[in-house]
Amino acid sequence: MLVSQANLNLNFDTNSLQRGKRYFSQGRVQNLVRETEGMSIQVLRAEVAGSQHQHYITEVRFDRYLPGKISTFCSCPVGFRCKHAAAVILQANYEEQTFTVKTEPETGTRNTSHTAEIWLERAATVSSSSDNSSNPSAWRTCCTSNRTAASKRYR
Ligand SMILES: [Zn+2]
Known part of the structure; x- marks a missing residue:
């Protein structure tokens, strides 16, 4: 799991998290790209389908060693720590579980x-x-x- 539930709770309010969960389960997160910057910065970029047929560009970044501090950017009116960012993280968590690359160095x-x-x-x-x-x-x-x-x- 990329971001634990506890860290999600730390970074998002309950409302954004619940809506993010719904967006994720509705498959609204599209074209998710995972990048690593430097040694430990994990960057997630995706398009999230909004409620009125818009698409928002959402970016999430966090340090793998400091997962409690998540920065998010979004093109929606809220701008940061929004439901779209929560949905992107949930999608990334899901993909991490489903397609974990075995050769990737992991600490665990x-x-x-x-x-x-x-x-x-x-x-x-x-x-x-x-x-x-x-x-x-x-x-x-x-x-x-x-x-x-x-x-x-x-x-
Ligand atoms: Zn947003």
């Missing part, structure tokens, strides 16, 4: 087990390669025969 409890798995895999690779080097006669034979071949070639 989920990742800890994954990292442990990678670590275990690496440990297994290291121990199996040390098994190979613990048999030096095979390695030496291979190396010597190569060297002999090479010295013959250059003679």
Whole structure:
């Protein structure tokens, strides 16, 4: 989830949130684009269909590490922290859940087990390669025969 319910409550009044939820569930958020600026600024841009066939351009930005502080801009008369911005965030939350890219670096409890798995895999690779080097006669034979071949070639 990009923005938690608690942070939504912090940044939007109940009325805007409820209307935003309705706009989101009605599929009014269109052409949502997610961009990252710098290391941690998440930018969401979308068009939101208004109540009278207008389309508003809405932009939401927040720092992933400071998700309690959300800046919003909207071309509607309210201008900021409006229902359109709330709807955009809900849509982004939804898309994040549905199409999460597995390779994206994430901080979370989920990742800890994954990292442990990678670590275990690496440990297994290291121990199996040390098994190979613990048999030096095979390695030496291979190396010597190569060297002999090479010295013959250059003679
Ligand atoms: Zn608006």
